[in-house]
């Protein structure tokens with residue numbers, strides 16, 4: 001489909017203020033209502049505001065349940081359906097609040113000094129299990145430390161993980177643990193303790209035990225292990241469910257009889273997202289994988305810039321099905337598999353991305369949030385087999401009926417690599433497209449590298465199409481959603497093995513006849529920024545490039561990124577002193593003298609995932625070489641500027657990207 005404006009206006013960067021996000025669809029215990037979080041970008045306050053809404057499953061107007069000038073999120077129904085507990089930062093820190101479904105004022109349940117990041121209702125509704133930080137064993141003190149602490153601003157670092165993207169300053173020595181508190185309010189008690197970070201508590205059906213996620217291995221400071229444990233709800237010794245140095249598991253859920261626990265993940269922690277995750281069951285005997293032959297990863301690997309994340313778990317129904325998300329070829333779907341074994345089957349499909357889902361306790365209905373290329377998100381409901389699907393919200397209908405959008409067209413093309421592997425991509429024609437005319441093209445490259453472009457609304461892409469660009473985006477080798485072999489293909493070969501896939505997509509679109517091959521642009525963020533740098537270091541065919549939150553030098557990334565030492569060691573085939581040549585050969589900065597394309601570098605000053613030195617090294621080298629280069633720094637922003645940065649900065653970032661392409665293409 002072409003993209004004509006009709007009577008509609010063109011999209012602008014500021015339109016991010018006109019988009020409402022919904023997330024975390026939670027179906028009520030009786031299956032008759034869905035609670036969800038609705039988020040808006042507040043232009044005046046230059047901030048985000050979110051509220052809890054409830055919509056009837058049989059149709060009707062959504063009702064706003066909370067209206068504080070704050071961020072209310074994570075709605076969870078009490079087991080009897082009479083109350084909704086949620087997280088709110090209305091007092092500064094994130095705490096649990098409670099509201100009756102009959103309405104009225106919300107009341108505060110927790111007042112933990114470190115706030116609450118996650119909670120779960122006990123099956124009888126009497127208690128909430130929480131995740132909150134606690135003081136860990138103090139670091140060994142040096143002589144005089146006590147007095148110095150008061151006066152000194154010097155930071156003493158002893159742990160290898162001392163910074164994390166999204167956390168200002170340095171990580172403290174506190175640990176996340178499981179706590180409980182009476183749902184009616186009262187004194188909390190700490191359930192787990194020790195030098196571990198515990199997360200994701202889930203109650204056993206009888207309410208006696210709590211399963212949770214932790215890394216309790218000896219080598220936990222260095223490895224990326226993630227295990228499943230269970231602890232008595234009143235506290236006591238934790239028992240292992242799925243543990244060990246080969247565990248990379250999360251999202252535990254109990255069977256209805258409490259005899260087994262299902263979870264998601266795989267057995268190669270060092271590989272992270274480079275290999276497929278599966279659904280597993282532990283029932284006291286051997287741990288079984290239920291999705292061996294699926295050939296796709298469990299979970300949502302989708303990437304876009306207009307979403308509110310909810311991070312859903314698995315669901316286990318009374319009739320023995322386990323439900324889970326699957327990333328498949330640019331879509332995220334809901335699947336189910338019999339817990340006793342059998343083939344997984346598709347439940348919620350379509351050319352779209354299912355962002356989160358929940359099941360009613362009787363397993364008869366599913367509520368979910370999904371988005372597609374022309375609609376960021378809405379709440380839906382369907383039956384357990386996926387039938388009788390209905391959309392319950394239309395949060396952006398009015399706005400999107402007033403602006404012209406470009407419908408992406410899918411293509412599959414053989415790679416330029418010798419194996420001619422099939423590469424999946426999309427092309428968006430510019431708004432107002434006229435056959436016979438030639439247009440400038442922008443290639444967008446996603447990050448990860450194990451992310452996945454999806455059939456999902458992308459504001460940056462729509463904006464470029466609105467401003468007259470053909471937009472091309474693909475899932476080259478390294479992407480998730482096409483199986484483990486495809487995703488892990490770029491190991492120790494970043495750039496080398498995926499550039500031929502990207503160029504095949506660009507050439508395919510040029511062959512369609514409506515692109516001016518002398519007006520080509522390229523951009524991407526994070527690993528997409530790495531690839532932008534790589535591409536302009538290996539070809540001069542692009543006339544303008546914008547590299548965002550990029551990686552340019554693997555050697556310095558290894559020691560400065562919050563994920564550098566273990567992510568790098570896997571992705572580049574070893575640590576620098578073992579495979580020094582890989583670090584040099586695969587660093588875009590190695591090819592800086594070849595970079596002739598005018599380059600805009602966009603980077604956040606508090607990006608600890610891809611620290612700003614990655615951008616500075618590139619900028620300084622290109623300046624010395626006399627190249628056309630500019631450097632735009634965003635203060636007080638982290639790696640997620642394009643997705644959750646201050647709204648004003650998000651608008652400015654889009655303006656800089658457009659401005660650069662307008663200048664050079």
Ligand SMILES: CSCC[C@H](NC=O)C(=O)N[C@@H](C)C(=O)N[C@@H](CO)C(=O)O
Nearest residue numbers: 273447448449450451525526527563567
């Ligand atoms: C979706 S894969 C993310 C892989 C990795 N995370 C942890 O190991 C990561 O953060 N990689 C970055 C270098 C990256 O490319 N991030 C992407 C995708 O999140 C981005 O767009 O920022």
